[in-house]
Amino acid sequence: xxxxALLCALAWLIVNxxxxxxxxxxxxxxxxxxxxxxxxxxxxxTGIIMGASLxxxxxxxxxxxxxxxxxxxxxxxxxxxxxxxxGTDIETGLALAVPIGTVMATxxxxxxxxxxxxxxxxEKVAGSGNVKSxxxxxxxxxxxxxxxxxxxxxxxxxxxxIEGLQAVLASLPAFVxxxxxxxxxxxxxxxxxxxxxxxxxxxIGVFFFAGFVLAKYLGLPTLAIAxxxxxxxxxxxxxxxxxxxxxxxxxxTKNDEEDFF
Numbered sequence: 001x002x003x004x005a006l007l008c009a010l011a012w013l014i015v016n017x018x019x020x021x022x023x024x025x026x027x028x029x030x031x032x033x034x035x036x037x038x039x040x041x042x043x044x045x046t047g048i049i050m051g052a053s054l055x056x057x058x059x060x061x062x063x064x065x066x067x068x069x070x071x072x073x074x075x076x077x078x079x080x081x082x083x084x085x086x087g088t089d090i091e092t093g094l095a096l097a098v099p100i101g102t103v104m105a106t107x108x109x110x111x112x113x114x115x116x117x118x119x120x121x122x123e124k125v126a127g128s129g130n131v132k133s134x135x136x137x138x139x140x141x142x143x144x145x146x147x148x149x150x151x152x153x154x155x156x157x158x159x160x161x162i163e164g165l166q167a168v169l170a171s172l173p174a175f176v177x178x179x180x181x182x183x184x185x186x187x188x189x190x191x192x193x194x195x196x197x198x199x200x201x202x203x204i205g206v207f208f209f210a211g212f213v214l215a216k217y218l219g220l221p222t223l224a225i226a227x228x229x230x231x232x233x234x235x236x237x238x239x240x241x242x243x244x245x246x247x248x249x250x251x252x253t254k255n256d257e258e259d260f261f
Contacts, residue, residue: 001160004159005156005158008158016073017142030055030058033077034048034080047084050080054076058072071105075097075098081158082096111150
């Protein structure tokens with residue numbers, strides 16, 4: 001378990017380090033983080049499946065104003081670890097993701113004052129004019145210090161918590177596990193509902209119902225629907241572009257005529 005815990009902490013540092021050094025590359029999203037965790041733990045298939053499901057759950061959750069959303073990255077790592085190492089089913093792992101993410105988000109907020117306390121030091125280093133030293137220190141800080149408390153918590157949770165979680169799940173009655181499975185399925189639907197509420201537009205809302213019909217009644221696979229949606233989106237884009245270009249030309253012609261007279 002200690003070795004697996006080190007690998008999970010390494011997954012956390014890798015995805016967060018890449019995002020810190022190369023700007024936001026979305027490596028901390030569950031669809032990437034879960035795959036990396038599954039790869040390091042030797043079960044990339046479970047990582048990919050859980051990553052897709054977790055991404056659907058957390059896709060519509062974002063920090064707005066002072067709100068603190070669940071930490072999707074940490075929850076993906078611990079959820080995949082609990083599924084792979086404890087031998088639980090994927091649905092149970094998904095059900096554990098949201099409460100884990102909420103706890104880790106609180107840790108993130110508590111650590112922010114510590115990070116803010118480094119501001120005078122960074123101002124001093126930047127003011128010294130030593131660009132090379134500044135870059136080296138900033139890189140090391142981004143990789144090792146910026147997310148260190150979360151890495152420690154992930155390590156401890158996996159190293160000393162998975163076996164306890166396995167024992168607890170084994171003692172639960174069957175109806176509780178069925179309830180957790182049903183809850184995880186509903187969470188995916190809730191995630192899509194939140195995302196849909198954010199981007200809903202009456203002009204394109206019809207495509208949502210078209211996709212539902214294609215999947216539910218015609219039985220088309222997700223890839224086929226995605227290809228059809230991409231084709232429709234490209235066509236819609238070029239039609240809108242032509243309309244805007246035509247309007248712009250009409251306005252330009254009208255202005256030229258007014259200038260002539």
